[in-house]
Amino acid sequence: MPTERLSVVVTRRLPEPVEARLAELFDARLRADDTPMSREELAEAIRGADVLVPTLSDRIDAGLIGQAGDKLKLIANYGAGVDHIDVATARQRGILVSNTPGVSADDTADMTMALILGVTRRIPEGLALMQSGDWQGWSPTALMGGRVGGRRLGILGLGRIGQAVARRARAFGMQIHYHNRKRLRPETEDDLGATYWESLDQMVARMDVISVNCPHTPSTFHLMNARRLKLMKPEAVIVNTSRGEVIDENALTRMLRAGEIAGAGLDVYEKGREANPRLRELKNVVLLPHMGSATVEGRIEMGEKVLVNIKTFQDGHRPPDQVVPSML
Known part of the structure; x- marks a missing residue:
């Protein structure tokens, strides 16, 4: 029997090679346009997904995390900074958080x-x-x-x-x-x-x-x-x-x-x-309009780290870029 594919919700448009690989590996819900999700859309995603892939434009605070059901197990952030995510609350709820350090x-x-x-x-x-x-x-x-x-x-x-x-x-x-x-x-x-x-x-x-x-x-x-x-x-x-x-x-x-x-x-x-x-x-x-990491190569590498974190989690192991409150 084939194993059920993880449900992964991505909050923003990512480079095409990254989105294609996400769709190949997981049951990925990709963003049709490059506008940030509303809070209501984020709440819907956080209730129905196994994995959420947010970016720094998404505020994943305690109130939002509190709406997650038992399904959400990983927040695989696309980006190194995680100050927009309440890591401590996520940990209390048994939700892992990962990021993409060192790429940019x-x-x-x-x-x-x-x-x-x-x-x-x-x-x-x-x-x-x-x-x-x-x-x-x-x-x-x-x-x-x-x-x-x-x-x-x-x-x-x-x-x-x-x-x-x-x-x-x-x-x-x-x-x-x-x-x-x-x-x-x-x-x-x-x-x-x-x-x-x-x-x-x-x-x-x-x-x-x-x-x-x-x-x-x-x-x-x-x-x-x-x-x-x-x-x-x-x-x-x-x-x-x-x-x-x-x-x-x-x-x-x-x-x-x-x-x-x-x-x-x-x-x-x-x-x-x-x-x-x-x-x-x-x-x-x-x-400048937050262009520091805006290279094609860098953004694809960030996506590759997200993929590795999700795939490692799916295989029952600790994501290599897991973030814990003591690191912050």
């Missing part, structure tokens, strides 16, 4: 460097000038930015992505500094040429560029708050390719408008897709 480190680090260069070299201003047709030709003093070589880069969170940023920044001649929950091993610091700061305040006050690369957890919410942002040098810039909630966006906006911080490059925002509208008015700010 290089892609996100590339985008971090793009933002650093975009802000310091005023690339969007030059682009806007060319697109408007108002460029009057080369001038010795036009659109002068700053050289990144020799600048101090302070990385907030030296995990996989932070280390990938450090390697790229070092190739650009930047000096690498970092603050982490735990100090890295001496051999890792030596390999990256990185200087550890136990005090985040002291590091922030001395850096030319701050790169936010830590996850969003209760302990990192507004880690870069108004008080800490005021410690930054007026000529310093800050970039964020991690989670918007780590920075107090209103405080950052006020300081950028007042010239108390030289610039910012943001790929993520405190309220999801709702960036502070005042940020769009500023020439010293580069805003």
